[in-house]
Amino acid sequence: MADLATTGSRSSLLQAQNVRVHFPIRKGFLKRVVGHVRAVDGISLAIRPGETLSLVGESGCGKTTLGQALVRVIEPTDGRILYHRGAGDPVDLAHLGEAALRPYRSEIRMIFQDPFASLNPRRRVIDIIGEGLRNFGVTDEAEVEARVAALLGKVGLRPEYMSRYPYAFSGGERQRIGIARALAPRPKLVVADECVSALDVSVRAQTLNLLQDLQEEFDLTYLFISHDLSVVEYISDRVAVMYAGRIVELAETEPLFARPRHPYTAALLAAVPRPDPRMARAPRRLRLGGEVADPANRPTGCAFHPRCPFATDLCRVEDPAPRVVSGHQVACHHAETLDHKGVMADAARQERGFSPGRDVAGGR
Known part of the structure; x- marks a missing residue:
């Protein structure tokens, strides 16, 4: 059957x-x-x-x-x-x-359940999202910054937030960062x-x-x-x-x-x-x-x-x-x-x- x-x-x-x-x-x-x-x-x-x-x-x-x-x-x-x-x-x-x-x-990427535990508190947003880009072939830091800024815009966050640390964000904003991180390598x-x-x-x-x-x-x-x-x-x-x-x-x-x-x-x-x-x-x-x-x-x-x-x-x-x-x-x-x-x-x-x-x- x-x-x-x-x-x-x-x-x-x-x-x-x-x-x-x-x-x-x-x-x-x-x-x-x-x-x-x-x-x-x-x-x-x-x-x-x-x-x-x-x-x-x-x-x-x-x-x-x-x-x-x-x-x-x-x-x-x-x-x-x-x-x-x-x-x-x-x-x-x-x-x-x-x-x-x-x-x-x-x-194949994953968005994790807990937006507070899934982000490294010692790393800035640009490093959290940009890690996926650097790991998969993007070596130009200017391009990494530009793509992270674009991703933040896509998920409804301001590009200038990339220099902040996770503690500065609410739960909903952290989850959006997690979504941007998952989408980074397309x-x-x-x-x-x-x-x-x-x-x-x-x-x-x-x-x-x-x-x-x-x-x-x-x-x-x-x-x-x-x-x-x-x-x-x-x-x-x-x-x-x-x-x-x-x-x-x-x-x-x-x-x-x-x-x-x-x-x-x-x-x-x-x-x-x-x-x-x-x-x-x-x-x-x-x-x-x-x-x-x-x-x-x-x-x-x-x-x-x-x-x-x-x-x-x-x-x-x-x-x-x-x-x-x-x-x-x-x-x-x-x-x-x-x-x-x-x-x-x-x-x-x-x-x-x-x-x-x-x-x-x-x-x-």
Whole structure:
């Protein structure tokens, strides 16, 4: 059966095939390995050129670990990461040494979650952003300064800020510096890891609009990692839902929000607050109990079954394989029979002509 995560691999920019990231658990005086934390446990997905693919799930589901593995910030334990650089055969980034990987570092970049921890407090903005230029062949300092000034302008900061240190900036301004740093070598793919979660609501909306503007201007592809589904609804073309190190559902944004096929996705959507007072309060159709699955001691069968109100004996003993159901890739034994109601923007707001991703900031 077709697999939405990997079909069309020739048209994908980056393709993960059965990627695993396991961290050893060591105990005793000799630090023997007694088990593994399976943070990412066999994920396959394809990211198409020019799209925004969002990765969502509860804290601890492995989404940040997957993003860092795809850009080789951390080493994957197993699997392939195929990067399609052009018309030729793809390159498996997972098995490249550091020297062979270096040319690809400029094409796949990352925006880190914490704008306070991700910037070196001892370096000026021109050095933070310019490092990526110097590392990838720009040796003329005048050109470095000119390009850093241009990047600061692109992200809404003044060029004269390049001589300042990170302590002089607010959280939103620091995140913009982080975005400029990621864009400096003119990448093709940007992994944005919770890049708006630490920001105030108004600054968050401005940053989202900035990301979309830059995507159009520079023809960027985003892997957008977030736990905030209200943000994901506006910025995404497709959404992948993670639970306990695996993708349980993947679909286009509108169908996934309108009619999720996996109980976990339905529960996440039911928890999304809808702040518009003109909208009727949607009933919480599905509430989750219990604890998030332990990646070091994964339940037998479907990892979600201890928390799922629809679990059967089959779910407790057999791990569901991903399959396509009504255009969704879903890993659930009962996806065809369960009817979950999603949440979408109200019809009145759509009739007023608001554009997803533009009305969140107000006035845009």
